[in-house]
Amino acid sequence: MSTESFHDRFAGHDRPSGHDHAANAKERDGCGQAVDLEGLKARIRAIEGGGGVAHRVDGRPVARLGAPIDRALPWNGLPTMALHEVAGPSATAVTAGMARRFLDRKGALVWCRSDGLARLQGELYGPGLRPYGIDPARLIHIRARDAEETFWAASMAMRSQAVACTVVETEAFDLVTSRRLQIALESGGGAGLVLRHGALESAPNAALTRFWAEPMPRAILAADDPAPWRLRPRGPSFRLSLWRAKGAQPSFWTVSWNERTLAFDLASPLVPGAVAKAAEDGQSFART
Amino acid sequence: MPVLRAVDAGARAAGLRPGMRLADAYGLCPALVSAEADLQVEREGLEALARWCQRWSPIVVADAAIEAREEGGGASLLLDMAGCLHLFGGARALLWQVQDVLARRGLTTRVALAADPLAAWAWARFGAGDRRILKTADPRLQHLPLAALRLQPRTGRALHRLGFHRLAQVMAMPRAALARRYGADIVHRLDQLEGRRPWPLRPVAETFALAEARNFAQPIGRTEDIEAVALGLLELLCQRLEHAEQGALRLVLVLTRPHGQAKRLEIGLGRPTRELAHLRRLLRLRLEDLLLRSEEGIERLELQIMEMMPLKPAQTGGTGESVDRSADLARLADQLELRLGADRVVRLEPVASHVPERAVRQRRLAEPATATAWPPLSPRPLRLLAARPRPEALGLRPEEVGILEGPERILPEWWRPEDATAPPRDYVVAILRDGRRFWLCREDASQSLAWGGWVVHGRFD
Numbered sequence: 074m075s076t077e078s079f080h081d082r083f084a085g086h087d088r089p090s091g092h093d094h095a096a097n098a099k100e101r102d103g104c105g106q107a108v109d110l111e112g113l114k115a116r117i118r119a120i121e122g123g124g125g126v127a128h129r130v131d132g133r134p135v136a137r138l139g140a141p142i143d144r145a146l147p148w149n150g151l152p153t154m155a156l157h158e159v160a161g162p163s164a165t166a167v168t169a170g171m172a173r174r175f176l177d178r179k180g181a182l183v184w185c186r187s188d189g190l191a192r193l194q195g196e197l198y199g200p201g202l203r204p205y206g207i208d209p210a211r212l213i214h215i216r217a218r219d220a221e222e223t224f225w226a227a228s229m230a231m232r233s234q235a236v237a238c239t240v241v242e243t244e245a246f247d248l249v250t251s252r253r254l255q256i257a258l259e260s261g262g263g264a265g266l267v268l269r270h271g272a273l274e275s276a277p278n279a280a281l282t283r284f285w286a287e288p289m290p291r292a293i294l295a296a297d298d299p300a301p302w303r304l305r306p307r308g309p310s311f312r313l314s315l316w317r318a319k320g321a322q323p324s325f326w327t328v329s330w331n332e333r334t335l336a337f338d339l340a341s342p343l344v345p346g347a348v349a350k351a352a353e354d355g356q357s358f359a360r361t
Numbered sequence: 362m363p364v365l366r367a368v369d370a371g372a373r374a375a376g377l378r379p380g381m382r383l384a385d386a387y388g389l390c391p392a393l394v395s396a397e398a399d400l401q402v403e404r405e406g407l408e409a410l411a412r413w414c415q416r417w418s419p420i421v422v423a424d425a426a427i428e429a430r431e432e433g434g435g436a437s438l439l440l441d442m443a444g445c446l447h448l449f450g451g452a453r454a455l456l457w458q459v460q461d462v463l464a465r466r467g468l469t470t471r472v473a474l475a476a477d478p479l480a481a482w483a484w485a486r487f488g489a490g491d492r493r494i495l496k497t498a499d500p501r502l503q504h505l506p507l508a509a510l511r512l513q514p515r516t517g518r519a520l521h522r523l524g525f526h527r528l529a530q531v532m533a534m535p536r537a538a539l540a541r542r543y544g545a546d547i548v549h550r551l552d553q554l555e556g557r558r559p560w561p562l563r564p565v566a567e568t569f570a571l572a573e574a575r576n577f578a579q580p581i582g583r584t585e586d587i588e589a590v591a592l593g594l595l596e597l598l599c600q601r602l603e604h605a606e607q608g609a610l611r612l613v614l615v616l617t618r619p620h621g622q623a624k625r626l627e628i629g630l631g632r633p634t635r636e637l638a639h640l641r642r643l644l645r646l647r648l649e650d651l652l653l654r655s656e657e658g659i660e661r662l663e664l665q666i667m668e669m670m671p672l673k674p675a676q677t678g679g680t681g682e683s684v685d686r687s688a689d690l691a692r693l694a695d696q697l698e699l700r701l702g703a704d705r706v707v708r709l710e711p712v713a714s715h716v717p718e719r720a721v722r723q724r725r726l727a728e729p730a731t732a733t734a735w736p737p738l739s740p741r742p743l744r745l746l747a748a749r750p751r752p753e754a755l756g757l758r759p760e761e762v763g764i765l766e767g768p769e770r771i772l773p774e775w776w777r778p779e780d781a782t783a784p785p786r787d788y789v790v791a792i793l794r795d796g797r798r799f800w801l802c803r804e805d806a807s808q809s810l811a812w813g814g815w816v817v818h819g820r821f822d
Contacts, residue, residue, distance in 0.1 A: 162797050163822040165743045181690055195744030195820050199709035199721040202743065203735035209709050210730035214723070215697065216705040226706075229696055235689035288796030288822050291763060309798070309821065 112144040136174040139337030145324040153264040155281035160269035167286040168268045169205040175264045180237030183230035185215040187223045206335040231257035242268045251279035283317040366398045422562040477556040483509035498555040503529035510550040569665035573597045580658030594664040599637045608633025608672030617661040631727040632691045633670040694726040742800040742819025749816040759812045766790040
């Protein structure tokens with residue numbers, strides 16, 4: 074990664090950033106057809122190959138999350154060698170899902186947390202990872218004593234070639250720490266997921282994308298289906314908003330985790346107008 | 362009743378002996394200065410001295426087996442000099458050096474060198490004269506007292522009563538008759554004395570497989586200097602490992618202070634390696650937490666490989682870097698374990714148990730993963746709350762909670778003693794109005810269904 078693109082990353086999200094992203098943006102804005110074509114290609118690839126990480130952007134492998142989300146992202150998925158932040162009440166579940174998408178590549182999943190956070194938020198529970206398709210053989214659980222050790226362990230894991238994805242649980246995530254992790258990722262080649270606890274924090278950091286994940290409210294779940302337990306085969310549903318991304322528009326999705334394909338689907342039980350309303354929420358979110 | 366445990370040369374001249382009652386000793390010698398014996402400190406001191414004696418031989422045995430107040434009792438050190446003598450200019454020079462160096466440390470010693478450990482021990486204790494080097498089954502051993510055999514006190518007393526005082530008398534007896542009358546022990550001892558049977562000894566410190574050391578005329582104290590020397594030693598060791606096609610599993614860096622105290626820094630590895638870059642990184646990490654008092658410094662630095670395993674030359678890619686992904690992972694695990702501790706870098710492994718907190722076990726990374734999938738169970742949360750707070754503590758109100766799934770009854774494992782009186786539990790997946798899902802647990806399913814009986818055991822989001 075050149076210093077120039079680094080500068081672009083931290084220069085702010087408002088102005089159009091880096092030439093690599095600019096090219097993407099032009100493609101998207103100039104001819105809407107191309108976007109659809111890409112989406113179709115992605116879908117075909119997903120059908121044929123089960124949605125691997127074959128695709129690359131700037132030489133970086135990209136993990137596909139699921140067709141509806143990928144279509145709105147300029148990289149057609151989430152790139153590796155970059156940090157992605159997930160916050161909100163459903164952050165753990167969405168992080169687990171995203172981590173699984175990065176595991177289509179070879180390598181381990183390293184999950185770092187501190188003792189204090191485990192006490193407050195609960196300890197990661199292996200059997201709960203089953204619906205997310207994360208196997209015990211590939212998971213390395215790091216039980217750091219405090220935040221400093223957590224970030225140290227995470228940066229070691231990110232620097233390693235043998236790790237496909239590193240998850241860091243944290244409350245605070247400042248610019249300096251995030252840059253250090255970003256540099257580690259660039260020498261390692263895996264992906265970094267930052268699982269943030271607590272309220273929405275809009276202070277800048279080096280994450281390429283920043284998501285806010287909420288569960289689907291019960292009212293929306295129930296409006297379409299009077300028997301909510303029948304929803305189970307479709308997996309848990311989330312309202313996922315990408316409220317800040319370098320080189321991408323803020324977007325909003327209602328998705329569910331598909332336990333069969335191990336990817337995110339568009340959630341089907343939709344109340345008319347809910348998406349539009351939610352999209353507005355997402356937009357106003359991004360402006361804060 | 363306090364007795365004397367050890368006496369110095371002056372006290373011995375005044376007629377005091379170990380085993381004497383303290384009151385009698387004061388009677389004989391009113392100027393006596395006595396101190397209470399601390400066996401723990403004594404043992405530690407002996408072991409420290411034994412480790413220090415590794416400058417002569419890697420195999421040193423600290424032997425404090427015999428009570429000090431018995432005849433010929435007290436501590437001794439046994440050094441296995443096989444193959445090391447030429448390093449010190451021969452047997453005579455070695456004995457002189459050992460006695461001289463230890464005397465400078467304020468220790469009075471008696472030394473002897475023999476082909477068999479028991480013979481050396483016996484001659485150092487009871488031997489007379491200046492010729493302290495014995496050959497196998499040396500005839501001079503016959504003049505030693507019976508105590509040289511280290512017999513059980515009871516056997517020793519019995520033989521003494523019968524008029525056996527010297528080894529020559531015992532050796533003249535037919536072995537079979539001795540064994541019949543006094544047990545096989547005495548025959549074993551005689552065999553050990555003459556080298557017909559080994560004397561199994563446990564060295565005080567484990568032996569290293571390979572080691573490199575540097576001594577400093579002037580103690581060094583700066584961490585940078587220590588690091589530079591240690592890395593140099595590491596490089597030499599890696600070359601030797603490469604030559605031997607071996608990989609290190611455990612290394613110890615020994616830092617010796619001028620007054621002989623040593624600090625040991627250990628580096629454990631998940632799998633054998635001789636990769637210089639990796640070992641260098643681990644050594645640096647270890648030295649980072651090293652805090653030395655600046656005025657002291659280090660006079661000797663030794664890097665030992667305690668355990669190693671055969672390791673074939675690794676396959677490398679075109680640019681020279683490793684192509685083995687599992688080796689990369691092992692390297693990462695070594696670094697993490699070194700700083701965090703092995704119990705903090707773990708694999709989660711499923712266990713066949715329906716009790717949620719027992720369904721998963723933490724295993725060290727070095728142990729291979731046995732399971733490749735989580736067992737199919739009813740829905741399980743992503744996070745388990747060990748504290749099991751009341752729902753109110755997390756802002757859950759009964760009117761807000763809907764049940765998504767359940768109840769699931771989990772019975773205690775009655776075959777475990779700690780579960781003998783445990784009640785069955787009920788679990789439900791509860792969903793809040795905002796969609797958050799929790800795993801609620803009724804800790805005693807035999808009680809009423811009232812809200813007060815429920816706690817939160819997990820979170821799904």
